[in-house]
Amino acid sequence: MESVWKQLELIASMPTRVGLLRDVCDLLGAEGIDIRSIEAYDRDRTGEFYLVTSDDDLTAAKLAEMGADVASADVVCAEMENKPGALHELAARIADAGINIWQIRATSTPGNDMALAIFRVEDPDGLVELLRDT
Numbered sequence: 001m002e003s004v005w006k007q008l009e010l011i012a013s014m015p016t017r018v019g020l021l022r023d024v025c026d027l028l029g030a031e032g033i034d035i036r037s038i039e040a041y042d043r044d045r046t047g048e049f050y051l052v053t054s055d056d057d058l059t060a061a062k063l064a065e066m067g068a069d070v071a072s073a074d075v076v077c078a079e080m081e082n083k084p085g086a087l088h089e090l091a092a093r094i095a096d097a098g099i100n101i102w103q104i105r106a107t108s109t110p111g112n113d114m115a116l117a118i119f120r121v122e123d124p125d126g127l128v129e130l131l132r133d134t
Contacts, residue, residue: 002079002080002114003077003078003079004076004077004079004128004131004132005076005128006074006075006077006124006125006128007052007056007074007075007076007077008056008072008073008074008075009037009050009051009072009073009074009075009118010049010050010051010052010056010060010063010070010071010072011048011049011050011051011070011071011072011073012024012047012048012049012051012063012068012069012070013046013047013049013068013069014046014047014066014068014069015045015046015047015067016042016045016046016047017047020047023066024049024063024066027063027065028053031055031062033053033054033055033058033062034053034054035051035053036053036054036116037052037077037105037118038050038051049068052075056072073120074124075118075120076118076121076124076127076128076131077116077117077118078090078116078131079116080116080117081115082108082109082112082113082114082115087106087115090117090131093130093131094119094121094127094130097130099121099122099123099126099127100121100122101119101120101121102120103119103120104117104118104119104120105117
């Protein structure tokens with residue numbers, strides 16, 4: 001495991017509309033906030049954003065200024081080697097430790113040496129400890 005850390009994931013809900021993603025990106029970019037991970041959905045005319053950023057407090061404040069209801073949850077971010085089987089090895093270690101994964105998203109790009117996985121689990125501190133012992 002290259003690097004593992006616990007961080008807040010911000011969950012923002014607001015009425016959906018054309019251009020909402022652009023506006024969220026504009027607002028955060030203007031503040032110099034790096035969006036490290038984003039997942040967004042339109043659920044019955046409500047835009048739901050799941051964000052991991054470089055500045056949790058400022059992101060939450062700016063989203064609230066847009067009229068979003070903002071909540072947060074602890075997540076575990078894990079960088080791993082970008083190779084076939086890397087996620088399987090990680091998933092096996094987590095399963096063998098008896099940790100239930102509530103949510104995961106992972107991404108990599110061709111030609112990049114590293115991939116990133118973001119986990120929501122019942123015991124984020126335990127998962128960080130497990131993965132740091134790699």
